Amino acid sequence: MGKLNKLQRILVILICFVLGFGTAMFGLRQNSLSNPGYSAWTYIKYGLFEYPLTSARNVFSDISNLWHVYADNEYLNEQLAQQRSYKTLYEEEKNKNQELESLLEVQNALEDAKYVSATVLERSSKSWNQTITISAGSSSGVEKNMLVATSDGAVGLVEEVQSSTSIVRLFTTETMTNDIAVKMSMEDGTSVEGVLESYDAKRNAYKVYLLNETETVAIGQNVATSGKGGNYPSGIFVGTVVDIKMNDDAIVSTVYVKPATNISGFDYCLVIGSGVAQ
Amino acid sequence: MKLRNAFLIMILLALLDELFALWGAMDFTYQSFGWVPYLAFSGMYLIFFRWDWKTQLYLGAFIGLIYDFCFGGSFPVNFILYPLLLVEMSILKGFIQGDRVYRILTGCFSVFLLEVIPVLIAVSFKQLHISLVRWFVHQVVLTVLVNGVFMILIDGFVRDIENRNENKVS
Numbered sequence: 394m395g396k397l398n399k400l401q402r403i404l405v406i407l408i409c410f411v412l413g414f415g416t417a418m419f420g421l422r423q424n425s426l427s428n429p430g431y432s433a434w435t436y437i438k439y440g441l442f443e444y445p446l447t448s449a450r451n452v453f454s455d456i457s458n459l460w461h462v463y464a465d466n467e468y469l470n471e472q473l474a475q476q477r478s479y480k481t482l483y484e485e486e487k488n489k490n491q492e493l494e495s496l497l498e499v500q501n502a503l504e505d506a507k508y509v510s511a512t513v514l515e516r517s518s519k520s521w522n523q524t525i526t527i528s529a530g531s532s533s534g535v536e537k538n539m540l541v542a543t544s545d546g547a548v549g550l551v552e553e554v555q556s557s558t559s560i561v562r563l564f565t566t567e568t569m570t571n572d573i574a575v576k577m578s579m580e581d582g583t584s585v586e587g588v589l590e591s592y593d594a595k596r597n598a599y600k601v602y603l604l605n606e607t608e609t610v611a612i613g614q615n616v617a618t619s620g621k622g623g624n625y626p627s628g629i630f631v632g633t634v635v636d637i638k639m640n641d642d643a644i645v646s647t648v649y650v651k652p653a654t655n656i657s658g659f660d661y662c663l664v665i666g667s668g669v670a671q
Numbered sequence: 672m673k674l675r676n677a678f679l680i681m682i683l684l685a686l687l688d689e690l691f692a693l694w695g696a697m698d699f700t701y702q703s704f705g706w707v708p709y710l711a712f713s714g715m716y717l718i719f720f721r722w723d724w725k726t727q728l729y730l731g732a733f734i735g736l737i738y739d740f741c742f743g744g745s746f747p748v749n750f751i752l753y754p755l756l757l758v759e760m761s762i763l764k765g766f767i768q769g770d771r772v773y774r775i776l777t778g779c780f781s782v783f784l785l786e787v788i789p790v791l792i793a794v795s796f797k798q799l800h801i802s803l804v805r806w807f808v809h810q811v812v813l814t815v816l817v818n819g820v821f822m823i824l825i826d827g828f829v830r831d832i833e834n835r836n837e838n839k840v841s
Contacts, residue, residue, distance in 0.1 A: 401726055401729050404733050405729060408736060411736050411740065415736070418740075446690055
């Protein structure tokens with residue numbers, strides 16, 4: 394020890410002290426006795442250093458998690474929006490499919506008629522209830538004044554024909570150029586003939602004038618094309634009688650017919666004409 | 672540097688060791704990359720490498736002992752290795768004293784020894800069963816590199832304090 398300087402002597406003493414104390418503490422811990430020195434140091438270290446640091450780390454971790462949650466939320470919102478979009482697309486496709494299936498049934502029923510399937514290409518908002526453009530023209534065999542029908546019934550007449558498109562004048566138009574010959578079948582097998590002349594927008598019904606005004610019709614009777622005077626077959630459903638207007642002599646003056654189909658919205662249609670099916 | 676300041680820095684670095692160990696817990700299966708902080712050792716080396724070997728021996732033993740009991744919980748590993756590595760560096764004192772690059776490289780080599788010796792002893796006594804290659808790739812390389820970077824920072828800090836003290840004295 395004599396050769397050691399002051400610092401070295403202090404260090405040796407400290408080493409001996411710490412070594413002795415530490416060994417004793419280890420021994421005490423192994424005997425499961427209380428260990429106040431070690432515990433105090435551990436608590437001080439934990440309280441002053443580890444706990445604040447762990448808390449700080451947890452804060453960062455929480456912020457990081459929050460960021461991830463935000464990102465997840467964004468992703469899920471995106472997915473949800475896509476799901477909504479898919480749902481809408483699905484419903485649209487489902488409706489189209491139903492429409493096409495119904496049209497197929499109509500086609501099968503029209504054995505003696507000429508028909509062409511078409512889709513609605515254009516429907517201007519300005520002339521929503523007036524005209525539509527369909528995807529069939531003269532190249533497909535469409536001719537002027539052929540009847541256009543959806544799966545629910547007739548909706549209009551072909552007004553202009555181009556090579557691959559046609560313009561259809563809807564029955565709901567304010568200016569119907571051609572009268573449509575219609576008939577109402579009676580229970581006794583006879584039928585009442587009439588002419589569909591115009592559309593009453595206020596009543597949302599076609600105005601039909603009977604050819605024989607003395608005939609009687611009843612509300613709820615079905616109205617169909619008679620096939621007389623037009624380039625279309627008979628029996629295409631037009632609508633249902635919803636009101637009958639009598640004049641002073643109790644003679645039927647006007648029959649109001651509710652359109653068979655919702656003319657406002659359809660995507661597929663059949664162009665039906667007299668003749669042999671193609 | 673005053674011994675009091677040196678010890679304060681040592682305590683701070685030991686606490687930083689704990690901080691890094693706490694934040695980046697090692698994967699002892701060595702499946703992922705990791706590193707072990709040896710900031711207290713690096714600080715001790717960079718502060719005391721100019722001192723005479725006998726004082727270094729006692730200082731290393733004392734600091735290693737304190738580190739083992741209060742921070743690392745690894746008695747007697749550091750109690751033995753710290754003084755030995757300090758003495759090893761005191762032998763190279765003339766070589767590393769004037770050149771920072773050699774000083775840092777020698778420090779990195781010491782960190783490497785500090786990391787490797789306990790493991791090799793444990794493996795040779797069959798106390799540890801690990802793939803040495805995987806352990807080396809996943810832990811030792813990064814340990815040496817990261818501690819090397821910290822050593823550059825600590826060296827700059829210590830030299831700055833020493834320069835300020837010298838300026839005050841002069």
